[in-house]
Amino acid sequence: MKHRLRFASLALSMTLASGAAMADVKIGVSMSQFDDTYLTYLRESMNERAKSNPEGVQLQFEDARADVVKQLSQVENFISQKVDAIVVNPVDTAATRKITEAAVKAGIPLVYVNRRPDDEKLPLGVATVASKDMEAGQMQMEYLAKKMGGKGDIVILLGDLANNATTNRTKGVKEVLAKYPDIKVDQEQTGIWLRDKGMTLTNDWLTQGRKFDAVISNNDEMAIGAAMALKQAGIEPGTVLIAGVDGTPDGVRAVEKGELAVTVFQDAKGQAYGSVDTALKMINKEPVEQAVWVPFQLITKDNAKDFK
Missing domain, CATH: 3.40.50.2300 (Response regulator)
Known part of the structure; x- marks a missing residue:
């Protein structure tokens, strides 16, 4: 079995919520920057996961262009649009507090993906999906x-x-x-x-x-x-x-x-699927792990073919 499929269990363990409650769900996604190779795979996999939901999940992607102020503004715009959830790949992991506070105040579920904020303890209504x-x-x-x-x-x-x-x-x-x-x-x-x-x-x-x-x-x-x-x-x-x-x-x-x-x-698909699944579960007020960790795996010449 190919290693990149190994985290199917993660996706299955966080199955997408079904039913009318999931119809036309809108999730705002602020990426730190679009022109990063790894983050491109992450974004594509998030879109793939959303499209796999038969009830209709729309992801609105925004490029923060490595600008902390721009990213906060994007989150504030998501809140004003009354999106159902927000996913953020932070520009600066030490500058996420205002984003967290804004989402919590608005009562909108927030998921940080790929990069966990420096804050050791995040409030209820906020989750992370990343790797150690x-x-x-x-x-x-x-x-x-x-x-x-x-x-x-x-x-x-x-x-x-x-x-x-x-x-x-x-x-x-x-x-x-x-x-x-x-x-x-x-x-x-x-x-x-x-x-x-x-x-x-x-x-x-x-x-x-x-x-x-x-x-x-x-x-x-x-x-x-x-x-x-x-x-x-x-x-x-x-x-x-x-x-x-x-x-x-x-x-x-x-x-x-x-x-x-x-x-x-670093499993982009595992992180991407985990972030979308977590956001959907939070929208549906289902229990979630506040910190989802996706394991790393070593790639050498001996096993590289398994990761293609």
Whole structure:
């Protein structure tokens, strides 16, 4: 069975509510930005899940364009339109309080997807569907540490510093590094999740004459950018080990080709289906888990074909 289907059980455990109550349901969805590769898969899967409901669920997607103020305005517009529920992929996980307060005050169910707000305790009427990012960092670093024989120099490509996914994935990496004192971090800089930024940073490090044995990237896009920079520099694929996170189609192909040593699968479909299902259950006033966690899975060359 393909691994990307493994979370069918999650979807089945949160079955869509049926009956007249679900007819013409409207859910407002604010995405932090449309031009993010992983979030595109997330958005497409949310739309797919909504369309699978025979009673009619309409998703109204809005692009916050990485702007906190714009995202709050979008949520306020959803509230004024009296949508049945709101789903938010936050721009800044430390700046969600006003969004939460506005939705709760209006009595509209709110689901945060993919990125959990920094607030440790969320009020009733608010749920999250995400993955535990620290585990992704732990998984990729543990795999590379063993491949490196427990010694060497690494560089870290950080995601957007406004997202706790960046903080937590990197924290997971460093927790593992604490067990390997002979692995040193030479550089860490933000590539804000982008392939071209990952490529530019890696190229800069090579131009500066820096030597490193591995690149730890907070996502696949930056990891692929790093692989491209190394290839342009004439460095044979696999000479420098590269690790990503997300398990996007491009990331999986890069693992198959040996351009990435490993990536960690973040289940976009599991998160997307979970967010829509949770919103519908909340609309119907059915019990829900306030925090739904979708597990990560390690992808290596040995099992990459299972994630295609």
